[in-house]
Amino acid sequence: MTATSSAPHAPVRVLPLVPTIDPLGRGGSEPAAGARKRAALPPTHLADLDMAGRRALAAALGEKEFRAAQLSHHYFGRLVRDPAVMTDLPAAVRDRLAKSMLPQLLRPVRELECDHGQTRKALWRLADGSLVESVLMGYADRVTACVSSQAGCGMACPFCATGQAGLTRNLSTAEIVDQVVYLAALAASGAMGGEPRRLSHVVFMGMGEPLANYQRVIAAVRRLTDPSPDGLGLSQRHLTVSTVGLVPALRRLIEEDLSVTLALSLHAPDDDLRDELVPVNQRWKVAEVLDAAWAYAARSGRRVSIEYAMIKEVNDQPWRADLLGRLLAGRLAHVNLIPLNPTPGSRWDASSKPVEQEFVRRLRAAGVATTVRDTRGREIDGACGQLAASVTIPTETGAQARQAASLV
Numbered sequence: 001m002t003a004t005s006s007a008p009h010a011p012v013r014v015l016p017l018v019p020t021i022d023p024l025g026r027g028g029s030e031p032a033a034g035a036r037k038r039a040a041l042p043p044t045h046l047a048d049l050d051m052a053g054r055r056a057l058a059a060a061l062g063e064k065e066f067r068a069a070q071l072s073h074h075y076f077g078r079l080v081r082d083p084a085v086m087t088d089l090p091a092a093v094r095d096r097l098a099k100s101m102l103p104q105l106l107r108p109v110r111e112l113e114c115d116h117g118q119t120r121k122a123l124w125r126l127a128d129g130s131l132v133e134s135v136l137m138g139y140a141d142r143v144t145a146c147v148s149s150q151a152g153c154g155m156a157c158p159f160c161a162t163g164q165a166g167l168t169r170n171l172s173t174a175e176i177v178d179q180v181v182y183l184a185a186l187a188a189s190g191a192m193g194g195e196p197r198r199l200s201h202v203v204f205m206g207m208g209e210p211l212a213n214y215q216r217v218i219a220a221v222r223r224l225t226d227p228s229p230d231g232l233g234l235s236q237r238h239l240t241v242s243t244v245g246l247v248p249a250l251r252r253l254i255e256e257d258l259s260v261t262l263a264l265s266l267h268a269p270d271d272d273l274r275d276e277l278v279p280v281n282q283r284w285k286v287a288e289v290l291d292a293a294w295a296y297a298a299r300s301g302r303r304v305s306i307e308y309a310m311i312k313e314v315n316d317q318p319w320r321a322d323l324l325g326r327l328l329a330g331r332l333a334h335v336n337l338i339p340l341n342p343t344p345g346s347r348w349d350a351s352s353k354p355v356e357q358e359f360v361r362r363l364r365a366a367g368v369a370t371t372v373r374d375t376r377g378r379e380i381d382g383a384c385g386q387l388a389a390s391v392t393i394p395t396e397t398g399a400q401a402r403q404a405a406s407l408v
C-alpha cells in the first residue's frame with residue numbers, strides 16, 4: 001500500500017496493529033497472567049496507595065496509622081526518602097516502615113546533562129532489569145519533568161525509537177510517581193544551575209503510551225496532584241497526558257473530570273498516512289480520534305495540544321497543512337510542531353526550516369494557533385522519540401559508550 005496517492009514520500013512499511021492493545025486501556029497490554037515471573041513485579045510503595053491504603057498498610061505492619069501521613073510528608077512534602085533524616089519518627093519505626101513502604105524502585109544507571117544543566121536525563125533500572133528514562137527541563141518560568149509510563153511501548157510508531165523496541169511492561173503507579181519525586185528533589189537541590197528550583201510541570205511524553213496503562217497513569221496523576229502529604233500537590237493544569245489516541249480510553253478519561261492537558265499525537269491529517277505513522281489509526285480513524293479530543297476539550301475546558309512531528313517529504317506538504325487547518329479551525333486546539341529527531345537507522349529526516357515555516361504560516365492563516373517545539377536534550381538523546389534505553393543502552397557499558405559518544 002502506498003502512503004498517499006497525491007504526495008509521494010519515502011516508502012513506509014504498514015505495521016500491523018499490536019494485538020495486545022486493550023481498547024479500554026485496562027492494563028491489557030501487560031503480559032498475560034502467569035506469563036511474567038512474580039519476581040518481576042515491583043514491590044508495593046506508598047505512592048501506589050492513597051492515604052487510606054497507606055494507613056491500612058501501616059496498621060498491617062503493626063504500626064500506628066498516623067505514621068503513614070508522617071512518612072508521606074517526608075516523601076511528597078520534603079522529597080526525602082532516607083529514613084535517617086526522618087527524625088520525627090522513632091529510629092526503629094522509621095527503618096522498618098521505610099523498608100516496607102519506600103522500597104527503592106528506580107536504580108540510577110546514568111545521568112546526563114546538557115543546555116548548561118538545564119536539561120538532565122536520568123536512566124533508571126527497574127527491579128526486573130527493565131530500563132526507562134526521564135528528563136528534567138528547566139525554563140525561565142517552569143521546571144518540567146518528562147516521565148515514562150511503560151518500559152518500551154507497544155504502539156509501533158515507525159519514527160519513534162521507543163516504538164521500535166516493543167513493549168516490555170507497564171510501569172506501576174509508584175514507578176511513574178517516583179520519577180517525578182526524584183526529579184523534583186534534583187531540581188530543589190540546585191542541580192539546575194545552582195539555584196533551587198521547584199518542579200511545576202509533568203508531561204507523560206517519555207517512553208510508553210500512557211493510556212495503554214490507564215489505571216496506573218490515572219492513579220499517578222492523582223498522586224502528583226493531591227495536596228501534600230497525600231501527594232505532590234502539583235496543579236492538574238500543569239500535567240500533560242500525551243496519547244496516540246486510544247479512543248475508548250480517551251472517552252474514559254473524559255469521565256474522570258480532570259483538568260490535565262491532553263496532547264494528541266496526530267502527525268498526519270489523513271487516514272492514509274496516519275495509518276502508517278501511528279498504526280493504531282488502523283483501528284481508530286482521524287475523525288473519530290479528533291471527536292474524542294473535542295469532547296475532552298469541551299468537558300475540561302482545556303485546549304488540546306495537537307502534536308505533529310515534521311518529517312521531510314512525508315507529512316510536511318502544504319496541502320497537508322491546509323487539510324490540518326480545516327480539521328482544527330474553530331476548535332479548542334493548538335498545534336505543536338516537533339522537528340523530527342531521526343532515530344538510529346531511520347531513513348527519515350526532519351523537514352527543512354523553510355518547509356516548516358510554510359506549514360506554520362498555512363496553519364496560522366487558517367486561524368490555528370501553532371508553535372514549533374524547542375527540542376531540548378538532543379545531545380543526550382533526551383529529545384522526543386529518542387528515549388530508547390532498552391534498545392540503545394542495553395548494559396551499563398553500552399550506556400558509558402553512548403554517553404561518551406553523545407557528550408562529545
Ligand code: SAH
Pocket residue numbers: 155157159160161204205206207208209210242243244263264265307308309338339340341342343384385386
Ligand atoms: N505515546 C505517547 C507519548 C509518546 S512521546 C504519544 O504517542 O503521544 C511524545 C511525543 O513525541 C509524541 O507526540 C510522539 O509521537 C513524539 N515523537 C516520537 N518519536 C519522535 C521523533 N523521532 N521525533 C519527533 N517526535 C517524536
